[in-house]
Amino acid sequence: MKRKMAMALAAVLVAGSLPVTASAATFTDINEVSWASSTIQAVSDKGLINGYEDGTFRAKNNVTYSEAMVMIYNLMDKTGNLKASATNTLPIYQSVLNTYKIPTWSQSTVAYGLSAQILMAADLPKFTTNGVSNPATRQDVAVMFGRALSEKYDIYAGTGVNYNDIWRISDEAMPYVDLLTRLGIVTGDDNGNFNPTANITRAEMAVMMNKTYDLLSNELANTGEITEIVNHDGDYYDVDVKMDNGERNRLTLSDDNISVYNKDGSRELPISSLSKGDKVSLVFDGLVITKIYLLDEETSAQAKYDVTGYIYSLKDSEVNFESENTGETSKYKLDENCTYYLDGKKVTRKDLQNTIDENSDKYAYAGLMTTTENEKVNGTRQDVVYVTAMYVTIMDEYTHTGEVTDFSSSSVSYKMSGSNANKDAKFASGCEFYIGDKKSDVDDLEKLADSGTTYIKITVNKDGKATKIIMAEDKFQDTSKVNATYRVKTITDDYIRVMEGGESVEYSIGSKSDVAFYVWDNKNNRFDEVDFDDAEEFCDDDHKVVIKDDAGNVIETRYLDVYARIGFRDGKKVSSVYLATEDEKEAAFGEAESSERKGTVESIKDGKLKFKTSSTEYTLASKYDEDDLKIGGAQTKSLTVLTRMANCDDVTLYAEIKADSDNKITKIDARLTAAEGKLIEYNGKDASDSDKKNTLTLETSDGSQFKLKTVSNPKTDSDDYDAEDLQTTGYRGSSVELEFNNDGEISKIIVTDSKYNSGTKRVKGTASIDGSKIKIDGKSYSWDSKTYITSSSFTYSSKDMFERMLKDKDIEVYVEATISDSNKVERINARVESAEGEFVEYDSGSVTIKTDKRSWVFNTVSKNTLLKNCGLDDERDFEKKEGKNVTLEFNSDGLVEEF
Secondary structure: OHHHHHHHHHHHHEOOOOOOOOOOOOOOOHHHHOOOHHHHHHHHHOOOEOOOOOOOOOOOOEOEHHHHHHHHHHHHHHOOOOOHHHOOOHHHHHHHHHHOOOOHHHHHHHHHHHHOOOOOHHHHHHOEEOOEEOEOEHHHHHHHHHHHHOOOOOOOOOOOOOOOOHHHOOOOOHHHHHHHHHOOOOOOOOOOOOOOOOEOEHHHHHHHHHHHHHHHHHOOOOEEEEEEEEEEOOOEEEEEEEEOOOOEEEEEEOOOOOEEEOOOOOOEEOHHHOOOOOEEEEEEEOOEEEEEEEOOOOOOHHHHOOEEEEEEEEOOOEEEEEEOOOOOEEEEEEEEEEEEEEOOEEEOHHHHHHHHHHOOOOEEEEEEEEEEEEEEEOOEEEEEEEEEEEEEEEEOOEEEEEEEEEEOOOEEEEEEOOOOOEEEEEEEEEEEEEEOOEEEOHHHHHHHHHHOOOEEEEEEOOOOOEEEEEEEOOOOOOOOOOOOEEEEEEEOOOEEEEEEOOEEEEEEOOOHHHOEEEEEEOOOOEEEEEOHHHHHHHHHOOOEEEEEOOOOOEEEEEEOOEEEEEEEEOOOEEEEEEEEEHHHHHHHHOOOOOEEEEEEEEEEEOOEEEEOOOOOEEEOOOOOOHHHEEEEOEOOOOHHHHHHHHHOOOEEEEEEEEEOOOOEEEEEEEEEEEEEEEEEEEEOOOOOOOOOOOEEEEEOOOOOEEEEEEEEEEEOOOOOOOHHHHOOHHHOOOEEEEEEOOOOOEEEEEEEEOHHHHHOEEEEEEEEEEOOEEEEOOEEEEEEEEEEEEEOOOOOOOHHHHHHHHHOOOEEEEEEEEEOOOOEEEEEEEEEEEEEEEEEEEEOOEEEEEOOOOEEEEEEOOHHHHHHHHOOOOHHHHHHHOOOEEEEEEOOOOOEEEO
16 A cells, blocks of 8 residues: 555656646745755746645655656657657557556656657666666666757767766766756766766756756757957957857856867867857856857867977977978977867876877877967067967877879879978878868879879878878978078078978078068177178178187187078068077077987988987987997897887887987987787796896897896786796797886786697596596696686686585586696686575576585576576566575576576
8 A cells, every 4th residue: 555655646746647737836845955946946837847745845855767757758748849659659568668567657658768769678677676666867867868859969979078977977878968968958066076876866857857948948059150259368268159049148268267179079179279150059057158069070179270280399398399281390389378188188288298208109199279479589579489279189190291203003102391301101991082172082193193293291000001192283381380490501582491300491581571680699699680691691601610729720620500590471481580600509599409309219221210200310320339329128239229129010119319400319218118029038037047037038020039128027917827927938939019117128918829828738528626636527637826717607716616616516517627738727617517406596697506515606597588497477486496405407608597
């Protein structure tokens, strides 16, 4: 009688199959939840949720799954969004609803939910337990709401969800939590948590229903178009948005109080990436806008930035940057309030730096938002470019430009922009071809290349193959040539020719009257403005330096090179030229004679080292002192070893170098960051030969052998073996992958294709105990100190428990085992074939029996299959077996299928 009364009360709580009170109610207890009191009143006025007969709302009470479905049904009905084809479908689902004991008063709405795909059959077991309704969790209700709204709004992967407890949200719920967050229907608590597994309350349900009702009634998701945006020096932005419903929102935004995301919420963007004409969606928390979604499709998050390219050095005050278009490198100052984004999330500069360092074998592709300030530098006013926002994506591919020298149906040869270096690339499978922004095929590009001079922008993957090629008849312009220092070859009325990366490069001057020329005054420590003739004369002068001894005799005469810092107008024409001699360079341009560079080495060929993220080639000396050449973790340090490592496909070499003004390397500090190959020999900390202690010899696919240092006890990725095992002869010849620490020492050894396992003897058969040994198929073997036990029949993994099971005469166990060279059992996969005993209980896929020795728990087939095989109708029938002697029958997978 009490249960019937409870169900009747539940029907009063929700506006489902019962009539809804149209007039507003005055609830006596909603002051208990002041944050939701007005919303509760609103949903009552709208006829979405009723209160109780005693005048209370009971806002803190949990909502059951059945109640939630009734509420959603009523919400969709009130807003005219019910699917007609899904209504009146109760007869179709009546049987399954009865099976899962769905309350009668909610069955028609649950049937609608199944038909409209708001619910799935797999959801039904959550509704009740032993006939009692279960409270619904916040994430499960989010899934139900999200599915109901999926007809109108796009569902994305959910990678934009940013709650502090995101790790607790299930993969299934994530896309729907993302949708409801984007639409402003759900928000986190005061601590930024979503609390996915917490039970949802009636107050929380009221808020969700009220927001969804307003959303569906207006047929809008707060979308509109930016009609005007004013940038106040990057400090804040005034933005006008014309909403689709005709209203206007005038917003004042800054990166501190608003978050901007791309369409699917997977990437966070700076406000500066918004522009006039953009379609946006605004997310409100009450009357306050908390997020903006940029709905326009983008080719990449970097597309709207001023400059795009690759970072090869990030320091506290500047970034060294390589242009995507020409491969030229430039230095930019970092604004003290610069905003940093990494793979779609706002991060600190330190976090960005750490990630770039950790991914030295990949490319840090970046977009830079910049601003130019006219400042006094070394006594002269100059334009200084600052980075105000930086968006970085770690990528496996690299893009650069060049002039086509040869083009065929399978490959392209080209001369890199800004240098005379020739490169070749074969086309990867599925390579995309474009002429300008028009998608074309390889034949069209080949015809265009044959017609005359053409240029390409090429994207190359880690294998060196082209995945995308854009061809044009005009050069791809660079927009990032600022603050680079060049050695001057000559200057004429039309151009200035400089040396960069060992190659001669020309930059067009255009009209001399539009270019400002400056020469360094070392005496007064400043740049003086001069005309073109004086600048030309300064470059043509010998700048002779005569060195004499104490007696006044000339002992050396040398001539100094001239260096230039060049400014560009719109990244195309030269706008300013600052000149200084070689010995004035540090004072004039604030840089030392040597430059520093670090990153993953691509190759060392013809005595020149090239990094993956730069087109510049650095020349190696023929010999280095011990202090000037270091290879961390390598037993032997020489240029030969360094070259073999750099050119080996199976290892990744990271290097930090110092180079002089002519890009000649004066110092190298290198180390491996990854490697794979065959394990030739490993000696641990206990090796008798001190020279071999903590060393590993690796053979790569090109036949090279490298002798490398390890930490004292390297890790593995498996419990099957440890570092001590790897010293045995059985593991020699195994394929391994190596991980390294920051000192270049091997920190982890992963066996990927163990010769040891493939050569180990395998035995199988019925198992028993023979004294201190295990007997398999009539033959006895010793236990290994770390015998690894697995089974589909049970969850016990300890050797002691397994021995007890083998000693139990009422249980028969079949095993497959691997036996080492020393005749020890290393690994066992066990399967129970039969067991007898007193039936104790059945519980969620497992059955417990009691033998003379002890109680044992075994895994079973699915509940329905087991019931059918045992001739039982209901799970409660298992209780009738308790205390009776049973024989368990196992299938070929080792699961109990009948008793």
